[in-house]
Amino acid sequence: MDMSNEVSMGNEAAFSRACASLVGGVNSPVRSFTSVGGSPFFIREGHGSYVVDIEGRRYLDYVQSYGAIIHGHGDDGVLAAVMDAARKGTTFGAPTLGEVELAERIKAKVPGIDLVRLTSSGTEATMTALRLARGVTGRSKIIKFEGCYHGHSDALLASSGSGVASLGLPASVGVTPAAVLDTIVAPYNELPKIGEDVAAVIVEPVAANMGLVPASAGFLQELRRLATEAGALLIFDEVITGFRIAEGGASTLFGVTPDLWCFGKVIGGGLPVGAVAGPEEIMAYLAPTGPVYQAGTLSGNPLATAAGSAALRQLNSASYRMLAGRAEQLAFGLTKVIEEADLAVQIQRVESLLGIFFADEPVTNYREAVSSVERGIYAHFFHAMLKRGIAMAPGPYEVLFPGLAHTVDDVDKTIDIASAAAVEARDLWAKSR
Ligand SMILES: Cc1ncc(COP(=O)(O)O)c(C=O)c1O
Numbered sequence: 001m002d003m004s005n006e007v008s009m010g011n012e013a014a015f016s017r018a019c020a021s022l023v024g025g026v027n028s029p030v031r032s033f034t035s036v037g038g039s040p041f042f043i044r045e046g047h048g049s050y051v052v053d054i055e056g057r058r059y060l061d062y063v064q065s066y067g068a069i070i071h072g073h074g075d076d077g078v079l080a081a082v083m084d085a086a087r088k089g090t091t092f093g094a095p096t097l098g099e100v101e102l103a104e105r106i107k108a109k110v111p112g113i114d115l116v117r118l119t120s121s122g123t124e125a126t127m128t129a130l131r132l133a134r135g136v137t138g139r140s141k142i143i144k145f146e147g148c149y150h151g152h153s154d155a156l157l158a159s160s161g162s163g164v165a166s167l168g169l170p171a172s173v174g175v176t177p178a179a180v181l182d183t184i185v186a187p188y189n190e191l192p193k194i195g196e197d198v199a200a201v202i203v204e205p206v207a208a209n210m211g212l213v214p215a216s217a218g219f220l221q222e223l224r225r226l227a228t229e230a231g232a233l234l235i236f237d238e239v240i241t242g243f244r245i246a247e248g249g250a251s252t253l254f255g256v257t258p259d260l261w262c263f264g265k266v267i268g269g270g271l272p273v274g275a276v277a278g279p280e281e282i283m284a285y286l287a288p289t290g291p292v293y294q295a296g297t298l299s300g301n302p303l304a305t306a307a308g309s310a311a312l313r314q315l316n317s318a319s320y321r322m323l324a325g326r327a328e329q330l331a332f333g334l335t336k337v338i339e340e341a342d343l344a345v346q347i348q349r350v351e352s353l354l355g356i357f358f359a360d361e362p363v364t365n366y367r368e369a370v371s372s373v374e375r376g377i378y379a380h381f382f383h384a385m386l387k388r389g390i391a392m393a394p395g396p397y398e399v400l401f402p403g404l405a406h407t408v409d410d411v412d413k414t415i416d417i418a419s420a421a422a423v424e425a426r427d428l429w430a431k432s433r
């Protein structure tokens with residue numbers, strides 16, 4: 001077999017080749033087209049708001065690596081920082097000032113954080129936050145919300161959003177009953193009873209893995225109050241919202257301070273970084289200062305921290321005004337053209353994050369998200385957009401990530417294309433019923 005990547009190859013051939021060596025041809029299930037049908041396109045390169053596949057087709061990209069990219073693909077500042085770091089060595093297994101700088105930048109933007117522990121993924125961050133909460137409180141139960149996704153650690157896969165929802169899995173085979181014995185699942189936007197055995201309540205402050213579902217008025221504030229009353233820790237999983245919906249993320253936007261934050265995506269500038277962060281009295285329980293163990297050979301990796309610092313350094317209040325403006329333009333335009341095609345639609349948006357539900361009423365929780373998805377329109381709309389050059393996530397529970405590289409013209413183009421795509425989706429959907 002010719003294993004060169006220079007050989008010219010189409011998407012279908014690449015997918016067959018991938019399936020022979022990678023499970024399902026992908027390294028994360030959401031990338032497969034399982035829930036929308038067809039096979040994925042293979043990306044050759046990305047520049048700003050665009051990606052180009054190996055057949056040379058250009059797509060306006062609203063996936064942006066599921067939110068890991070905020071400045072657009074191949075941002076000059078991020079690239080320069082990564083290349084500079086790479087020249088000095090790729091990993092040492094010893095402290096570097098780059099990781100200190102990234103932690104300082106996180107602290108400077110989010111009031112309430114004294115200490116940070118860097119990981120290599122969001123999954124490690126949430127997993128660590130739970131262990132830490134259990135270590136600090138001496139309690140075992142955790143409460144999570146239906147349709148929220150916190151990565152793929154065993155205890156958090158129950159009633160999860162994102163790919164778990166797209167594939168229609170209640171959780172995952174391989175997770176033992178014992179692993180989820182201490183996980184309590186509550187409906188999003190409903191206040192749970194927090195018992196005395198609960199160590200932590202973990203929540204996406206804006207749910208962005210069951211489509212985009214905003215926290216209803218007072219939900220986060222009440223969670224904060226109830227958790228404090230019960231002596232449980234409140235964990236905000238800001239892997240998506242962190243440094244994306246506001247300069248200080250959801251906690252500053254909503255004025256609710258959790259006990260622990262989990263970050264990922266934006267703080268890595270497109271390289272693998274996650275973080276758990278919080279006040280010193282909690283964070284100091286982590287080893288080496290405390291008894292809760294957590295580690296990682298590549299944690300605080302020099303390339304990743306250089307990319308993350310370069311990404312955060314370039315973000316300021318003007319960035320967030322621009323992001324929200326683009327998202328508002330997109331939400332308004334999509335609503336208009338999809339409704340003109342006689343499809344009921346809810347474009348739900350919080351600042352720069354938005355999601356598409358084909359539904360008559362606003363969606364407030366996972367069950368409503370599922371019933372909207374079960375109408376089966378998203379897959380038609382997705383393909384109608386894709387063939388016209390607009391790439392959204394190949395799954396109905398993901399959101400759109402307009403970024404700083406998306407221009408007004410990009411958004412206008414998206415809306416024009418959505419107008420035709422909505423008509424096609426409506427007709428195909430009608431035929432399929
Ligand atoms: C809210 C949230 N938490 C945690 C994760 C897990 O992060 P990672 O994929 O980096 O492990 C994700 C995304 O995957 C996420 O969206």
Ligand SMILES: N[C@H](C=O)CCC(=O)O
Binds near residue numbers: 028240398
């Ligand atoms: N929805 C997921 C995280 O935000 C998508 C990323 C992945 O699991 O590959």
